[in-house]
Structures are given as C-alpha cells and as structure tokens.
Amino acid sequence: xxxxxxxxTRGGQDTALTFKDAVLNPNAAxxxxxTAKKLPKFDEDSIKEFSELNYEELxxxxxxxLSLGVRKEALEEALKLYHHFDDPTTPAPLYSVHPxxxxxxxxxxxxxxFKDMALQPFGSLFSSFLKESKxxxxxxxxxxxxxxxxxxxxxxxxxxxxxxxxCIYPEGGTSDVQRLQMTTMNAxxxxxxxxxxxxxxxxTLLKSLLKDPKFNAILKSKNIALSAANxxxxxxxxxxxxxxxxxxxxxxxxxHQKIHIIVPSGNFGNALGAFYAKFMGFPIERIWIASNANxxxxxxxxxxxxxxxxxxxxxxYSPAMDILKSSNIERVLFTLFEAQRTREFMESLEQxxxxxxxxxxxxxxxxxxxxxxxxxxxxxxTIKTYAxxxxxxxxxxxxxxxxxxxIKAKFPNTPCVLCSTAEWTKFAPTLAKALDxxxxxxKEALEKISQTYNITIPKEIFTLFNQPEIHNQVFDAQTLSxxxxxxx
Ligand SMILES: *Cc1c(COP(=O)(O)O)cnc(C)c1O
Numbered sequence: 001x002x003x004x005x006x007x008x009t010r011g012g013q014d015t016a017l018t019f020k021d022a023v024l025n026p027n028a029a030x031x032x033x034x035t036a037k038k039l040p041k042f043d044e045d046s047i048k049e050f051s052e053l054n055y056e057e058l059x060x061x062x063x064x065x066l067s068l069g070v071r072k073e074a075l076e077e078a079l080k081l082y083h084h085f086d087d088p089t090t091p092a093p094l095y096s097v098h099p100x101x102x103x104x105x106x107x108x109x110x111x112x113x114f115k116d117m118a119l120q121p122f123g124s125l126f127s128s129f130l131k132e133s134k135x136x137x138x139x140x141x142x143x144x145x146x147x148x149x150x151x152x153x154x155x156x157x158x159x160x161x162x163x164x165x166x167c168i169y170p171e172g173g174t175s176d177v178q179r180l181q182m183t184t185m186n187a188x189x190x191x192x193x194x195x196x197x198x199x200x201x202x203x204t205l206l207k208s209l210l211k212d213p214k215f216n217a218i219l220k221s222k223n224i225a226l227s228a229a230n231x232x233x234x235x236x237x238x239x240x241x242x243x244x245x246x247x248x249x250x251x252x253x254x255x256h257q258k259i260h261i262i263v264p265s266g267n268f269g270n271a272l273g274a275f276y277a278k279f280m281g282f283p284i285e286r287i288w289i290a291s292n293a294n295x296x297x298x299x300x301x302x303x304x305x306x307x308x309x310x311x312x313x314x315x316x317y318s319p320a321m322d323i324l325k326s327s328n329i330e331r332v333l334f335t336l337f338e339a340q341r342t343r344e345f346m347e348s349l350e351q352x353x354x355x356x357x358x359x360x361x362x363x364x365x366x367x368x369x370x371x372x373x374x375x376x377x378x379x380x381x382t383i384k385t386y387a388x389x390x391x392x393x394x395x396x397x398x399x400x401x402x403x404x405x406x407i408k409a410k411f412p413n414t415p416c417v418l419c420s421t422a423e424w425t426k427f428a429p430t431l432a433k434a435l436d437x438x439x440x441x442x443k444e445a446l447e448k449i450s451q452t453y454n455i456t457i458p459k460e461i462f463t464l465f466n467q468p469e470i471h472n473q474v475f476d477a478q479t480l481s482x483x484x485x486x487x488x
Contacts, residue, residue, distance in 0.1 A: 004067040006234065008032035009330050010346060011339035019068040020129045023235035024139070026228050027210070031346070032339075033232050035331050040065040042281035051249040055082070055090055058249070059242050065280075068238065074128040078121035085109050085116075092117060092243040094250060094417065097391055101404050102417045104247050106270075107394075110460055111181055112423040113320075114270065115152035117243060118236040123156030125235060126227075130162050138224045140488070143167045144206040146199040147174040148320055148422065150192070151181035153229050158187035164224075165190045166484050168206065170199045171474045176442035177426055177461060184467040191487050194474035200313070205477045215481050222488065231269030232327050240273030241280075247417045248282045255415065258285040262403040262418040264396040265289045265297055266321045268328035270419060275332055275368055285414065288370050288403040292316040295373035297326055302371055304362035306345075309353030317376050317430045318395040320421065325349075336364050374402040383434035392453055394422040395430050424449070425461045 006022040010032030022034035042050070050058055056079045063070055082091040086108040094102045109116025130139065139162060143153045150167045157165045167182055171194040182192045195202045209215055210226060219226060231237070244261060251259050261284055263271040271289055278284040291298040293314045300306040308324045316322055333342045348355040357365065382398040397420040404416055424431050428445035432438060437448050443465055450457050475483065
C-alpha cells in the first residue's frame with residue numbers, strides 16, 4: 001500500500017506531504033486545510049469482517065487502510081489512553097432511550113466532553129512523531145477555547161517533553177467548571193491566560209499571532225516551531241472517524257440496517273468524521289446536522305446557500321455550537337467537488353460572506369447530510385422531558401433530539417445514533433434552569449441535580465472546586481505575544 005498523500009483543500013502544489021507533516025504543521029496553502037487525497041472504499045465483505053473487531057482492532061484496520069504511515073506500536077500506545085475512560089474496552093458506548101434511538105456517549109474521558117475522543121490519543125501520537133523525527137525542535141501549541149477544547153488539549157499534552165501549550169480563553173466566557181479545568185492544571189509545560197474580550201476576539205488574536213512574522217522569527221531563533229491542535233488538524237479528524245464506524249457496525253451486526261447519525265455540530269469536525277466513515281462504506285444511511293439558533297449549517301444543507309453576510313452570532317445554551325464560520329465543511333466540499341471549486345466557494349465566503357451550490361451539487365451534499373435546528377426553548381424543554389424519563393442529558397445533546405423527531409416521522413423504524421457530546425456536569429447551571437431548580441452557580445447546580453436525580457458527579461469534576469487556581473492571569477489582548485515570550 002502506498003502512503004497517503006495530504007494536499008490542501010484549495011489547491012496548490014501536491015508536495016506529497018505525509019500525515020505526520022499535516023499533523024505537525026496543519027496550515028495549508030491559500031488558507032486551505034490539509035486533507036487525505038484518496039480515501040479507501042470498503043466492500044460488504046470487509047464491513048462484515050470489521051464488525052467482529054473490538055474498538056482498538058477496528059482503529060488499527062482503519063488507520064492501516066487510510067495508509068497514514070503510523071507505526072502499529074505508536075497507534076497502540078495512543079489508543080491505550082482510552083483504557084482510562086469509564087469503560088476501558090469501549091471508549092464510546094451506546095445506550096438506548098427508545099427502540100430506534102441509541103445515544104452514543106462521547107464524553108467518557110477525563111474532561112467529560114467529546115473533545116477527549118480525539119485529543120487523548122492525538123497528544124500521544126504527536127509525541128511519537130516528535131520522537132521519530134530526531135530533530136531537536138520544540139513545539140509550541142496555541143489554543144483558543146470557548147470551553148471544551150482548552151481543557152482537553154491541556155490534559156492531552158501536560159508533561160509531554162518538547163511540547164509547550166499556551167491556552168487562551170475569554171474571561172467570563174466559559175462555565176466555572178470549564179475555567180477550573182484549565183486554571184487548576186498543574187504542569188510545567190502549560191500556561192493558561194484569560195483574555196479580556198469574547199471568544200471570537202481570542203480566536204482572531206491567535207490567528208494573527210500564528211501569522212505574525214516578528215513573533216515567528218523570535219520563536220525560530222529559540223528553535224521553537226508553532227503548531228495547532230484545533231479541529232482543522234487532520235490528526236484529530238482521523239480519530240473522529242473511528243467511533244462513527246464503530247457505532248454503525250454495532251447496530252448493523254444486530255439488524256442489518258444502516259443508521260442515521262445525529263451530530264450536534266459547531267466547527268463540523270465530528271460530522272466530518274461521520275462523513276468519511278460513510279464515504280468509505282460503513283453502514284450509515286445519512287448524517288443529520290443538529291444546530292441551535294445559529295443555524296447557518298442547517299440552512300446550508302437544506303438550501304445549498306452558505307450565507308453569513310447579514311448574520312451575527314447569538315449566544316445560546318449550547319455554546320459549543322455557537323458558530324458562523326464552520327471550518328471543516330471545507331473538507332466535505334473538497335472531497336465531493338475538488339480543490340478548484342472549493343477555492344471558489346471559500347474566496348466567495350471571504351469576499352462577500354456567502355457562497356451557493358448548484359442544484360446538482362446540493363443533491364450530492366444531500367446524499368450524505370440532512371439538517372435541523374432548534375431554539376433554546378426546545379433545548380430546555382427536551383432536557384426536562386428526558387429527565388422525567390430518567391435520562392440526564394446536556395444542552396448540546398438535547399438539540400439533537402429535534403433531528404430524531406424528524407427522522408421518526410420521515411423514515412419510521414430506522415435506527416438512529418445520537419452523538420452525546422458532553423456530560424451534563426459541564427453545563428450544570430443550564431440543567432438547573434431547565435429542571436426548575438433555580439438560578440444556580442456551577443457548584444450549587446451540580447450538588448442540587450446530583451441530589452435530586454440521584455446521580456453521581458465524576459471525581460474529575462467535583463474535585464475541581466477544592467484545587468487552587470494556579471493560572472490566574474487575565475490581561476488585554478494586545479499584550480499576549482509579549483506574555484507568551486516571557487513565559488517561554
Ligand atoms: C466541540 C463541541 C461540539 C461541536 O463539535 P464540532 O466538531 O466542532 O462540530 C458540540 N458539542 C460539544 C459539547 C462540544 O464540546
């Protein structure tokens with residue numbers, strides 16, 4: 001098998017980059033994203049064989065067929081991190097709340113949100129790549145977070161040699177739990193800064209820093225290379241194919257039906273993993289994108305028009321889905337319509353805030369995707385309804401139920417898997433509101449809900465409140481580069 005080539009979604013030279021290159025240096029030409037050039041296609045016999053494998057065996061097979069050039073031992077080492085999840089053999093287990101609705105728990109890792117599914121093994125893989133490439137360069141990973149990516153990245157890279165992480169978050173823009181998950185983290189190679197401003201400002205700041213020649217020159221003189229661990233890094237996407245493939249096989253094995261997968265979506269990394277799984281031949285009928293009041297993605301999939309020219313971001317109870325520019329949709333466009341067309345779309349988006357698919361192109365998209373959106377009211381009501389049935393779900397997962405109602409009406413008796421992207425403990429004040437328990441702080445809400453519904457809070461969460469906040473610096477955005485250089 002030849003090694004997979006990684007190429008930019010907006011064209012440029014095919015310089016035969018490897019997966020390792022794309023992981024260590026994730027920014028491609030013309031502002032595009034590195035993406036696998038050719039995906040394997042599996043026939044029915046292979047799918048049948050795959051359905052007999054456990055999670056780790058399946059992961060090894062998918063990585064091997066993708067020809068990512070990852071040594072078997074390195075991947076084994078990375079997958080071992082799943083042994084610390086709730087169920088050591090199954091990192092993303094399923095449970096049923098209805099004969100045709102299976103919920104996939106993607107939050108069984110250390111930070112209790114789905115980012116761990118990719119970031120846990122990703123950190124290990126990144127380290128293996130550094131060990132293999134004997135160069136004595138250190139890597140600086142910069143992350144801007146609105147809540148879930150930051151903690152998961154810090155957890156993944158804490159105490160890893162030759163890697164330093166700086167994480168910035170908008171002051172007051174995260175929940176208490178999310179902030180504490182970052183500020184209490186004790187490791188010499190990580191630093192966390194609060195920034196005055198909102199998440200968009202934090203992200204814009206970070207992007208300009210990544211491109212800043214002066215900042216880059218100083219780092220270079222210190223023999224430090226910059227990298228990123230956000231969901232544009234294909235290394236994360238690779239691990240996000242696995243649990244979708246796994247869930248589809250689990251259901252297929254039992255009743256030979258293809259599943260609908262429902263994905264509460266923001267930056268589209270999770271949904272992209274499902275798209276690749278379907279593209280490669282896993283038994284997936286359709287991928288349903290669930291949005292909140294920020295419904296650009298749902299509008300795009302239903303009309304073929306991606307239009308943010310007149311839209312502004314709305315704050316909702318499902319903040320990880322509050323987004324206008326959803327990066328990873330670009331990789332879907334590339335896979336279906338190739339580089340030149342993708343570049344046209346993205347340039348149009350940058351110039352006029354909008355692009356439109358042709359009728360034929362929209363039909364292609366709709367072979368893979370459907371979409372729905374809901375408002376905050378629906379979200380809170382759904383949390384309440386399911387709590388009465390004994391299921392405590394987080395606000396992002398709640399938005400996904402809207403899609404299930406549509407599927408049930410249009411395609412009765414077909415199995416659905418709803419990706420549950422966070423544990424309720426990360427969004428306890430919203431839960432308390434939905435469950436009529438009052439306007440509570442994170443700590444109060446956690447205790448109250450845990451007592452009322454007789455559910456346990458995992459120790460990773462409740463011990464946060466007894467730990468000192470080590471990283472307590474908050475400052476104006478302009479001073480960030482100076483603060484980072486001082487810390488290095
Ligand atoms: C990150 C996140 C999402 C969105 O996932 P994308 O891959 O960015 O679409 C949804 N829910 C939760 C809880 C998240 O942390």
